[in-house]
Amino acid sequence: MAGLIPTLAQGLATIVLVGGTLAGIDVLETAIEQYAEESDALNQHQQGIVFRVLQIAVLLAAGLATLTVWGVPLGSLAVGAGFLGIVVGTAARSTIGSLIAGFVLMFARPFEIGDWVAIDGDEGIVTDITIINTRMRNAAGEEIVIPNDVVSNATVTNRTSLERLRLSVDVGVDYDADVEAAEAVLGDVLDDVSGVLSNPTPQVVPKSFGDSAVVLECRFWIDHPSAAKRAMTKAAVVREVKRALDEAGIKIPYPQRELLGREESGGLQVAEGDGAESPTPTAEQFERSQ
Known part of the structure; x- marks a missing residue:
């Protein structure tokens, strides 16, 4: 009976944490929506990304708090998470780079969904911007997927920004x-x-x-x-x-070349003397010799 009371207390605390977390997430979503409506700082796509990131942060904090309530040592978990982070970071270096670049693009906003852009020679209408890649559709109807780390290091030309x-x-x-x-x-x-x-x-x-x-x-x-x-x-x-x-009556000319010629009368002349060569015959002299 003595051990049951702490367990009930831990269970009650867990229920309170879960309920508070869910309620907090709802409040957070409402606050972000209101901020986006009152300000031009966030578009609809950015609003969704910001909410997902904050939602993950809240759930992570609630999870750690729940582990603390049940007496789970967080020190050993932190060490394990550190090693796991090193392994994952090494294996997914390019993906993490694209992830970071995606956040930069979303808030730097060099282009929006629907803009006509050229990115290092690829040209098309932006159809989607995720935290990993940017998608475009070109004039031929092809979908082009470009990793965000490539986009962040590329020359971007926005052809619709000035209307x-x-x-x-x-x-x-x-x-x-x-x-x-x-x-x-x-x-x-x-x-x-x-x-x-x-x-x-x-x-x-x-x-x-x-x-x-x-x-x-x-x-x-x-x-x-x-x-x-x-x-x-x-x-x-x-x-x-x-x-x-x-x-x-103004002419658009075809490609033209002007050819110039001159008449040769004596051929190549070589100075007289030992080993002197005969003059090179002209075309007329060559024909008469045949």
Whole structure:
């Protein structure tokens, strides 16, 4: 009977701990939801991650408290956990690196779900950000999975963060063409193409001297950019540029090469003297000798 009372007390304390832990988790979830609604600091995805991390921390603390109530020595558990941590850390070094990078990405927020980004050459729409990896879907419909430690060390280009994107199309016109007239024609084209913003104003600037043409660069902006909208707008500009230049009689030249030649009359001459060689015959002399 004497030993039953401590056991009942320990059991009651355990029940109180479990009930308090569950109630605390509910309060914690409500507090995080309210904070996320009142502030832009957390998006829905970050809210879920923060709650899961804090939930694990609360459950771990409750578990240790329960072990203490039942008299389990925590010192030996700490030593065992230390050795286990070393083994797990060595075996899962890259995974832990991705985990840490995932937390950094979630709070640094270089991009959000739905953004159109390029990460070291891979381009697509972000579909998911976990604490281990980032997932994108490219224009071909393929899913790209990139570990977060790779993302954190990569060059990330967010094409949707400013809600607009500048595009360019190079156009070559003949060297005999009036360049200023070509600029005016291309400027009118950019003003009329659907999807091209009027502000910032489209520009047409001479860019370089090509092998066969003077290269003009058409610069223009689109809003709410995406890979599909970029492709469609550039295609529309190319079609309208070709039509307008044809109507204006301005030629888009084919690749050209200019060949120059000169007439040879005497062939290679060698100085006279011992061991002197005869002059190299010309083509006409060679034909007569046949």
